[in-house]
Amino acid sequence: MNEKRTTERGTGAVSSHGPDDAHGPGHDDPGAVGRRVQRLRAERGLTQRQLAEPSYTPAYVSTLEAGRVRPSEAAVRHLADRLGVTYEELATGRPAHLATDLRLKLVEAQRTLATGAAEDAAATYTRLLAEADGHGLDSERAAALLGLGQCALETGDLPVARGHFEAAERLLADAPLPRRAPAVRGRAVAHLLAGELRYACYLLESAIDELNASGLQDPGALLLLYTAVIAPYMDMGAHARAAQAGELALALAPKVSDPELVAGLHRSVARTLIAAGRTTEADASLAKAAEIYQQLQIRTELAHCHWMRGYVHAQDGDLSGAETELRAARDMLASKRAALYTAQVEVELADVLRRRGKAAQAQELLHRLLGELHPDRGSVHAGGAHRLLGLIHEDRGDLDSAEEHYVTALALLERAGAAGDLADICRLLGDLLRRLGRTEAAMDAYRTGLGHRAAPGSTTLGPAPVRPPTV
CATH class of the missing domain: 1.10.260.40 (lambda repressor-like DNA-binding domains)
Structure with a gap:
């Protein structure tokens, strides 16, 4: 799940020097x-x-x-x-007030992205990028690239998104890390959505450690990074690290004035609460986030809140409420033409439909969306879709098809490193193989699952990020 951010921008001041000083205005020429x-x-x-x-x-x-x-x-x-x-x-040589006018247009483009369609916002960002490029306004160029990256995330064009975020990072290479944090977060989200969970963690953990070690105590940048790292931790089964990141982010929240950052915190922390079985608290956290997004009229993030509330209802057994929330999320995302996120919500919706006895509807939905989810674009959710199809076929007694879907899901989740989901699919596959009398193959599946659950709450990345000195 992604979060949209505006970048702190400024042209910088020119120092006063003597007439022949090489550091005066116009030093490039x-x-x-x-x-x-x-x-x-x-x-x-x-x-x-x-x-x-x-x-x-x-x-x-x-x-x-x-x-x-x-x-x-x-x-x-x-x-x-x-x-x-x-x-x-x-x-x-720039027209008077050019940078100020560009910043105002960038804010308007951000509003279009939040409340309208990503394609419309992308067209505006592209025009503003060319304008900033023509006048050598690097800060505004970086802001436009960040906006284009967010647009590409929404439309599911992950390689393009990564390219825009990387270009923004290059432009801001000499800027303090807090200025670069949104680009780092955007690149990490692109890798996360592509199923590259460990690399997403690496990017975010490295930035967190660098920021804490630098002494640049910027609560907003730290909150942004800690909030972003929760999702890959959860998908990797590193629940302890996710909970710690959530606690540190909550401790930083009182120092942050940006309501969108705070809303993103509440939405991400809800995932750790759900995993801990604290569904009432998770629902309350999501309600806080939804209220802020509603006030800010940020429809994509509001849709993500409906998505997660649907999951909470499903966990509590309220399948009717879950279907209502998930359909609301799906419709909001589809109206914004956020194809990748829409497909991911539909995986959750298909699970609820299956559990409500609407297996035919669930199967039709899953087969359609698998054309939109593949190893390089939503592999974790593609694995989830194959898992559900395996369950549907197993319920119908078509065990060969069920095994095929479970094996496909296993391959997708292994590639992504989604440890928690891997353990579950190994259990399902092992149970199925045992029913078929293939005991040795079933034992292999169980051993694979146990291997992925051997070190709960940990990753292969070494020590967790250090705590901020002031938290």
């Missing part, structure tokens, strides 16, 4: 400011003396226009005032 001064002076019909006085000499302006001197901030401000333009416009 010493003649850039001079050429702009010459063009604007000619357009206004000013002489070099008129432009220079009273603070500078005509000779200085002539040398500047020839590109033989780099102006100080004070000189640029004087010349900008005489030429009737802003300091930024003269120093950078």
Whole structure:
């Protein structure tokens, strides 16, 4: 499950230096400011003396226009005032207020993504990326790339999403880690959805450790990363680590003012509560998240809350309530053309339909959505779909087909490293093989399942991330 974030942006300030200082404005091209001064002076019909006085000499302006001197901030401000333009416009060549206007358009694109369709938002982000690129606004370019990555996550184009997030990280390579955290999180989510659970954990754990070790105590960035790592931990069966990440995120929440970050926390922590059997608390946590998303009009995240509440109802045996919530989530996601998430919800819906005695509907739904879920795009849920088809065929007495689906599910889940689900599918396969009289094969299946449950709450990644010093 993904979460949308806006990036902190700024153009930075220029220090004041002497006329010949190599670190003044326009340091990429010493003649850039001079050429702009010459063009604007000619357009206004000013002489070099008129432009220079009273603070500078005509000779200085002539040398500047020839590109033989780099102006100080004070000189640029004087010349900008005489030429009737802003300091930024003269120093950078960008139209006045360009960066501010771009940021406002990026916020509007983010709103389109939250309340409209991802394709529409992507078209806007693409246009804004080109505009920011044309004016060399790297912070705004990174924000547009982050937006494009989120759009690609919603539409299920995971390689494209990873490419956008990686490009954003490259642009922000010299920025402090809190600025890069949304790009790291986005890339990790793309790998998670592709079934690369261990690598998603690696990315997030590395960023968490780096942030804690750097002394850059940014509660918002830490909350974003701790919240994001819960999902891959849960899918890997590392419930202890997921619970610890949830506790640390909850401790950070009072220091964070962004309501969307807090809502994402409540939604993610609900997964750990469900796993611990604390369904009432999980439902309350999801209700908090849903209330915030409703206020913010973020439909995708609200749909995820319906999705998880459906799962909670199913765990409690309220299958009618579960079906209602899951259908609401499916309809909301389908209306936003979020194909991958829609298919994932339909796996949960098919399970509820099967349990309600609607096996034919469940089977039809599963066969249709398996065309949308494959090893590189939702392998954990594809494994879940094959598991359900195995159960349906086993209930009907078609044991050969059931075995085929269980084996396929096992291969998908092994590839993803989804330890908890692997143990379950090994048990189902072992029971089926025992019914068929294939005792040795059944024992092998059980041993495989036990191997995946040998170290509950752990991963292959070494020690868990360190705790923030202030938590």
